[in-house]
Amino acid sequence: MSRKYFWLTTILLVLALTLVACGGTAPTTEAPAEEEAATVEEAPAEGEATEEEAAPAADGANQLEFFSWWTAGGEADGLNAMYEVFKKEYPDIEIVNATVSGGAGSNAKAVLATRMQSGDPPDSFQVHAGHELIDTWVVADKMEPVTFLFEENGWLDVYPQGVIDILSYNGEIWSVPVNIHRSNVMWYNPAVFEANGLTAPTTFEEFFAAADTLKAAGVTPLALGDNGIWASTHLMETVLLGALGADGYRGLWTGETDWNSPEVTNALDTFAKMLDYVNEDHAALSWDQAAQMVVDGDAAMTIMGDWADGYFFSLGLTPGEDYGFAPTPNTDGTFMMLSDTFSLPKGAPHRDNAIKWLTLAGSREGQDAFNPVKGSISPRSDSDRSLYNAYLQSAMDAFASNEITPSLAHGAAASEGWVTAFNDIMTLFVTNRDVAATQAAMAQACVDAGICGQ
Amino acid sequence: MTTRFNPARFAVYFLLVLFALIFLIPVYVLLSSSFKTFAEVQDLSNMWGLPQGINLESFKAAWSGIPEKGLRGLAPNLANSFKLTIPATILSALLGSMNGYVLSKWKFRGSDVIFMLMLFGMFIPYQSVLVPLTITLSSIGLGGTLWGLILVHVIYGIPITTLIFRNYYAEVPNEMIEASRIDGAGFFGIYRHIMFPLSLPGFVVVIIWQFTNIWNEFLFAVTILQKPELQPITVALRNLSGSQIQEWNMIMAGAIIAAIPTLIVYIIMGRYFIRGLLAGSVKG
Amino acid sequence: MDSQTRHERWIAFLMLLPSIILLAIFVYGFIAWTGLVSVSKWDGIAPDYNFVGLKNYQQLFLKAIGGVSALRFHIGLWNTFFFTIFFLFICLLIGLSLAILLDQKVKGEGIFRTIYLFPMAISFVVTGVVWQWIFAPGTESRPRGVNALFSTLGLENLKWGWYTDPTSIGPFHIALIPVIIAAAWQMIGYTMAMYLAGLRAIPDDLREAGNVDGATNFGVYRHIILPLLKPITFSALIVLGHISLKIFDLIYTMTGKGPAFATDVPGIFMFETTFQGNHYAQGAAISMIMLIMVAFVIIPYLIFSFRQEVEL
Incomplete structure (x- = not known):
């Protein structure tokens, strides 16, 4: 045995034992990690007492940990804008921006679920309004109601009843809505439309007629980027809405509309036909790459929620000139809605700070700082129109006057379990286009979700 | 020639x-x-x-x-990986050494069966223990902490470290032990004066092996450590590469940073690394 | 050893006891617990241990009951099957070839060995990241990775979607090909090291005996050496096989489940359905099936190894 290895081992052993000894008394070794992670003005005196869910601020640190999947682009900018407002008001509170990127929030949701499961909630987190909030978190008794915030701040008068309804369960309101997005928007390249003598189609017939013209002209009619499969679900929900109308569509999620009906068959046929007009490499692209195809003129249209407006905005494009927008075929007069909300989980370690944060998030000031940058509209009826661009102003008008339906792909219409099943169905449908099998699977998913009878 | x-x-x-x-x-x-x-x-x-x-x-x-x-940035995650890997490696090596000693030189009735049952633990798909594991860790106050993950790696490292040490100690001739018994050494005396000094190369093998494995591990880390600032570098790297904006130059630099520590170990001590590899196939 | 006293034997056993208890709980106890979850109704964040029998398993296997879950699980099993077959075949074939080449008393053997083996020291996550870049198809007008290379070389018709192509030939998804390549890149060195160790353990006089008999170099390998390497092939099959049956990190990082589940495996399904869909019972059922698949390979191997040891 050589001396060299003796020394190596000894050194390694000593090193390790020192580390163990340093860690010595319980989980304080985390403290340095946290210090490095956040931009700290005041170093927290103690490590996070993560295991002590019952003792708010027991760690002595004056923090606010906000959890979201807004890591980049307009979303992150919007969140930062709100942070700035918060910092101005509460300079002593250190913000810990806990974000998890990727998969349109699906990674983040997995992380959040495990954190909540292990009794380690953040102070507040981003969650979609509707069934994602209620079925996943409220029913599982992981949330605190925030009705008192609505009462104290007079929010009951400025938030539309429809929004409050989907945040309510058992007579309480469970989350603070910070924005409204519209999902049923068709974005198009006006120059391409003009060159082919087209106007924005309003019905499926017009859509397919335009698509034929475009295809003949060598332009991809519809750009799709579904490498995150929710983009297919997203397209499907707009087709379902177009084929069934607002009431029929809403009924799908309450059991009142039959999933085996010919109207649903018709929607699936329409969707399958649309796939004939999309770019071949759609499975390799993300939604923003599909939007880029429209910008570049390689494709004429894409159907995406209005966060695409934020994307176009970040490219320096002007709405109405560089890109056009219209409701998706057959859905004029309906506003397919989704909403991001901020929540108050049970056992939030810094509950007081969370309440300050939520108060700001629900205020006009907070929302008008956040939304114009994020590329969404405020749910409040009293927001300052002049801060918003032309598209967002049109969205405000539509939101105020249209019928409102909940988005499936973004958690408003159905439980997360149902949405995951739907995504799985869509990933197969996009490939095999088997309408009968897909319809049967969709009907089955409704049964599994406990909404439709056997 | x-x-x-x-x-x-x-x-x-x-x-x-x-x-x-x-x-x-x-x-x-x-x-x-x-x-x-x-x-x-x-x-x-x-x-x-x-x-x-x-x-x-x-x-x-x-x-x-x-x-x-x-x-x-990955710097805090790199630090986390060290904070996680070093204690977990040393602790599991020490445990494995003691187990290997008992299972090779103090065999008792049924010890081989126990050994085999222990070994099975290193082959299981960890998915099959994941949910009970997270529940248990949080109920003992270690959920979402680096210490929780260290504990997990120590426990699930027992089979492989025990295996390597057992096979290693099996080669120590019994005569040596008998001789020291005549000098009055007992269970611990033999371990301290004969087995432990002899097993330093064994320690090198085990430490390298465990260091590499724990450093590179992903599934436990991604399930147990949810806070981005606590995650080891493998998880942080995956989050970076999964994000919408693909800063490929940054991701590749991050991948290099994540790979360097184990690569250095491998290049300096490749011989021992290979021994560890081969030990993984049960028969040393 | 006869001189061991009763007292000392107890001490020895006590020293082993903590490990036994820990593994009993963390391996066997938790497996039993997962088994319990897999026959429960737990479907959501809050645990629900009401017994539902084999319903969760039926939903995975029977398309009539499970709908898309069953479809996805079937695809995942097929993918695992093809992945395992090709991965094992490539690793064994190239690993053995490289070992034999290195056994030809080549100069710079150490350097070659280091190059072939270094991927083993790297995390599957790093591997996934790099190969994701290499096989990312890009778009038609802006190709990336290997496709960009084909474009530059004028081989336009060789371009395809790689891991984003949902095409399947029978039950074989071609999107698995890039994943298999990445996995093989990582594990070939390991197989080579095993074979090389085996080759080095063969005494020289055996080879010389072959040479004296007038056998060609090829003949010596074919008739003398390869048969001696059988136990190594067996070990390699088991080790690589159990890795590929439970593969997760690499695919999760590199491609995820892929379009139409083209690169889905039970490990990813379990992770997503449990932690993203909150279907805890279904996730537990999947992991129990994974465990059973691995156990089928490992338990006979463990028993076999010990029998052999006892005989020695």
């Missing part, structure tokens, strides 16, 4: 070099992309080309992040 051209020898070298080049393609990709600027990686026509110069921008970005794009 002849210096004349020998086609068979040439074929051997040709194949070896060819495979070596193929094996090095990912290394080329890592190095060339990580030395590029963001503008350079955006230029897809030159994505396989060499960088215009040695640019360390991407390493800086990978190390300390790009806050305006919401991208976190």
Whole structure:
């Protein structure tokens, strides 16, 4: 045995034992990690007492940990804008921006679920309004109601009843809505439309007629980027809405509309036909790459929620000139809605700070700082129109006057379990286009979700 | 030895070099992309080309992040990986050494069966213990903490460390032990004066093996450590590569940072690394 | 050893006891617990241990009951099957070839060995990241990775979607090909090291005996050496096989489940359905099936190894 290895081992052993000894008394070794992670003005005196869910601020640190999947682009900018407002008001509170990127929030949701499961909630987190909030978190008794915030701040008068309804369960309101997005928007390249003598189609017939013209002209009619499969679900929900109308569509999620009906068959046929007009490499692209195809003129249209407006905005494009927008075929007069909300989980370690944060998030000031940058509209009826661009102003008008339906792909219409099943169905449908099998699977998913009878 | 051209020898070298080049393609990709600027990686026509110069921008970005794009730096995660890997490695090596000693020199009735039952633990898909594990960890106050993950690695490291030490100690001749017994050494005396000093190379093998494995592990880390600031580098790297904005130069630099510690260990102590590898196939 | 006292034997057992208890709980106890979850109704964040029998398993296997879950699981099993077959075949074939080449008393053997083996020291996550870049198809007008290379070389018709192509030939998804390549890149060195160790353990006189008998170099390998390497092939099959049956990190990082589940495997399904869909019972059922698949390979191997040891 050589001396060299003796020394190596000894050194390694000593090193390790020192580390163990340093860690010595319980989980304080985390403290340095946290210090490095956040931009700290005041170093927290103690490590996070993560295991002590019952003792708010027991760690002595004056923090606010906000959890979201807004890591980049307009979303992150919007969140930062709100942070700035918060910092101005509460300079002593250190913000810990806990974000998890990727998969349109699906990674983040997995992380959040495990954190909540292990009794380690953040102070507040981003969650979609509707069934994602209620079925996943409220029913599982992981949330605190925030009705008192609505009462104290007079929010009951400025938030539309429809929004409050989907945040309510058992007579309480469970989350603070910070924005409204519209999902049923068709974005198009006006120059391409003009060159082919087209106007924005309003019905499926017009859509397919335009698509034929475009295809003949060598332009991809519809750009799709579904490498995150929710983009297919997203397209499907707009087709379902177009084929069934607002009431029929809403009924799908309450059991009142039959999933085996010919109207649903018709929607699936329409969707399958649309796939004939999309770019071949759609499975390799993300939604923003599909939007880029429209910008570049390689494709004429894409159907995406209005966060695409934020994307176009970040490219320096002007709405109405560089890109056009219209409701998706057959859905004029309906506003397919989704909403991001901020929540108050049970056992939030810094509950007081969370309440300050939520108060700001629900205020006009907070929302008008956040939304114009994020590329969404405020749910409040009293927001300052002049801060918003032309598209967002049109969205405000539509939101105020249209019928409102909940988005499936973004958690408003159905439980997360149902949405995951739907995504799985869509990933197969996009490939095999088997309408009968897909319809049967969709009907089955409704049964599994406990909404439709056997 | 002849210096004349020998086609068979040439074929051997040709194949070896060819495979070596193929094996090095990912290394080329890592190095060339990580030395590029963001503008350079955006230029897809030159994505396989060499960088215009040695640019360390991407390493800086990978190390300390790009806050305006919401991208976190990997430096804290690298520190976490060390804080996780070193204690877990040492603790599991010590445990394994003691177990190996007992199972090779103090066999009792049923000890082989117990050993076999222990070994099964290193082959199971960890998915089959994941949910009970997270529940248990949080109920004992270790959920979401680095210490919880250390405990997990120590426990699930027991089979392999025990195996390596048991096979290693089995080669120590019983006569040596008998001799020291005559000198009055007991259970611990034998361990301290004979087995432990003899087993230093064994420790090197086990430490290298566990270090590499724990450093590279992903599933436990991603399930148990949810806070981005606590996650080891493998998880942080995966989050970086899964994000919408693909800063490839930064991701590649991050991949290099994540790979370097284990690569250094491998290059310096490759011989022991291979021994650990081979020990993984049960029969040492 | 006869001189061991009763007292000392107890001490020895006590020293082993903590490990036994820990593994009993963390391996066997938790497996049993997962088994319990897999026959429960737990479907959501809050645990629900009401017994539902084999319903969760039926939903995975029977398309009539499970709908898309069953479809996805079937695809995942097929993918695992093809992945395992090709991965094992490539690793064994190239690993053995490289070992034999290195066994030809080549100069710079150490360097070659280091190059072939270094991927083993790297995390599957790093591997996934790099190969994701290499096989990313890009778009038609802006190709990336290997496709960009093909474009530059004028081989336009060789371009395809790689891991984003949902095409399947029978039950074989071609999107698995890039994943298999990445996995093989990582594990070939390991197989080579095993074979090389085996080759080095063969005494020289055996080879010389072959040479004296007038056998060609090839003949020596074919008739003398390869048969001696059988136990190594067996070990390699088991080790690589159990890795590929439970593969997760690499695919999760590199491709995820892929379009139409083209690169989905039970490990990813379990992770997503449990932690993203909150279907805890279904996730537990999947992991129990994974465990059973691995156990089928490992338990006979463990028993076999011990029998052999006892005989020695």
